[in-house]
Amino acid sequence: MDRIDRIIKRVARHGDRALVKYTLKYDGVRLTEKDIEVKSGAISELASKASENVRSIISQAAENIRQYSLPQSSEKTYEKDGISITDSFISVNRAGIYVPGGDYPYPSTVLMCAVPARAAGVKEIIMATPPGNLTPAVAAAAQIAGVDRVFRIGGVQAIAAMAFGTESVPKVDKIAGPGNKYVQQAKLKLSGKVGIDMLAGPSEVVIIASQEQNAQWIASDLMAQAEHGEGTKSILISLSEQLTGDVKKFIPEKFSGRITYINASGIKEAVNISNDTAPEHLQIMLEEKLAEEAASMVKNAGAVFVGPYSPACLGDYWAGPSHVLPTGKAARYSEGLSWRSFVKKVSFIKCSREGMKNASEKVAALADEEGMKYHSRSARIRTKE
Secondary structure (H helix, E strand, C coil): HHHHHHHHHHHHHHHHHHHHHHHHHHHCCCCCHHHEEEEHHHHHHHHHHCCCCHHHHHHHHHHHHHHCCCCCCCEEEEEEEEEEEEEEEEEEEEEEEEECCCCCHHHHHHHHHHHHHHHCCCCEEEEEEHHHHHHHHHHHHHHHCCCCCCCCCHHHHHHHHHCCCCCCCCCCCCCCCCHHHHHHHHHHHEECCCCECCCCCCCCCEEECCCCCCHHHHHHHHHHCCCCCCCEEEEECCCCCHHHHHHHCCHHHHHHHHHEECCCCHHHHHHHHHHHCCCCEEEEEEHHHHHHHHHCCCCCCEEEEECCCCHHHHHHCCCCCCCCCCCCHHHHCCCCCCCHHHEEEEEEEEEEEHHHHHHHHHHHHHHHHHHHHHHHHHHHHHCCC
């Protein structure tokens, strides 16, 4: 935490110079202040190196996400007793998306953050990603998703740069995107200085499965989350001890310490355990009617995948909802990234003369009860002839 505080303070004070310093220290890449932003021509050139097939698939995935992300409601009006209230959803002006690096590049995360932001009507989208993460596929995804500017910076320093602004990096209104524990703690510390989406940390999956399910498929799904690396959670809640044993046969030794096995006596117990865990991803691999029954009992999960042909990877890349989902039990009280993450509700309140006449004495009485005499006067003065 001291290290995170130190980085944040130095970026706030020294701007680009601090970004250059920390990029060399943590990413091993020597930048100049002129290199922090990737010029649009360089992005186009890099994106052109992605194969036609990869670009086509990224475009199709982006369209799936875009269609799903279209705002379901932009405005609603409520009227009663001469008071009209219109709630409008207004997008933030500038959003910053963070695309983590580490062992893998993530063009999918570019789509899952930038496409909902664009669908919400965000005017400008900037992207920060560690230098080694800027691959042809990531560049292509940024182009296709409508990212306006790209910066080759990662970690705590990238979050701080977007929160405060530097000579090169503009200050944003909201930051979205997953990352390691340092990135998430930096977002938490800077929340209030800048808006954040959620604490989307190491990946999690819970799989509820019964005996008749394919053990090899289950093992693959558990490993798909475990391959994200340190801090990930892959949990099998099995309704059969035999199934647990069968699944273990397909798990290589390198993954054995990253997977947890729990046996449950029935569907209700299994779902209760899952609800207590509040996982990022929940897969329900049961016979169809039982799967629907189990799904109806789910209270806490970032996203729920129902049936054996609905693996979490479908949501990671293709289905439509963003794969940026709450982790660390935050699914108890928060939801995944969507167009709603980039808008704020503003209420426009309009009252007629008659409406104020009807309300004024009631408003004034409550104000008097609180001892707020000028609030009371503000209400009554409008009804005096």
